[in-house]
Amino acid sequence: MINSAHAGTLESSDVYIQINPIEEDIVEIELHSSVAELYDDMIEELIRDTLKEMGVTGINVHVQDKGALDFVIKARLQAAVFRACGTVPSWEEQS
């Protein structure tokens, strides 16, 4: 990852995700959710799994969740990562 980037909105049912590169080879997650803390672990796991699939580390992820479904969080995170890398998904590789 080379840049900071963001995706999503603060509207209901959505999530706003800001990502920033960090020097350490880890994934830092700051989660602020408007829904019950009950889902915090699930959201964090989803974010870590998605970043693992994409092979991304050395990243700080700031999440403001407005009650987003899991696929919304995944889509927004992927969009932020692709924006940070200045690339688009390589769909052929996912076949």
Next chain:
Amino acid sequence: MMKFRRSMLFVPGANTAMVCNAFVYKPDTVMFDLEDSVALSEKDSARLMVYHALQHFTYKDIETAVRVNPLDSVFGHLDLQAVIRGGADIIRLPKTDTVDDVLDMQSAIEKIEKEIGRTKKTKLLAAIESAEGVVNAVQIARCSDRLMGIALGAEDYVRDLRTQRTKEGTELTAARAQILLAARAAKIQAFDSVFPDVRDKEGFIREVEHVRGLGFDGKSLVNPNQISILHDIYAPSEKEIDWAYEVVEAAAHAEKNGLGVVSLDGKMVDAPIIARAEFTLELAIASGLIGEEDE
């Protein structure tokens, strides 16, 4: 039983709440949009959103279409890669002017389907939005066995005609007639354009009654509140259902007894009338007025 597509609800791909909730309103087809309703800066994010939504369990039991960007734009092929892989049932081609527009899209879809080993053929819906498209509608409607229908896109069409939309819809008369005839000649479905003023319920009702009377299979919609109104207008009346039952029963009785001619209340009932009666009963089922076991 034929697939009824009375209501095709546009869902902007960048509107998360709509993407998540559109299935709740039970349109016949949910039509995710990656084209005009999505800002250039959000095309990438909306594409990913729709890709994931298509695979979500909430959309497993409802038909999904996606309006992609034109293939000659920088977004078109990326959209297609995402939504074919996501499992869209139908691709809506924007601005279909010629047969080549359809064949190019078909070829791009076939390539992706082959890459991913998808055996179910993605269907095509061609949106006709220009004078050239209307003039070519007959050839367009017949050019691909993937086409399930053609649709009028009125906003761009009236701009192309150098006029504007009116409540009366006079400016759409020629296009509606041509698109409907082309679709019927090719034995595919025909869809009317959106009615954009969501606050004008009376105007919407008038327009739906008009296009239903012309013979359109359905209409693109921009607001979920329009769905139930449209379904009510398309639903057959009790009198029509009773008539359809009588025709179908009379036809069945005649067939059972080896009678060549069917008669009902002194009137001859021939094949087109039987077909219309069967269509009425299927529509009554789709409208939730009778159960399938009642047919």
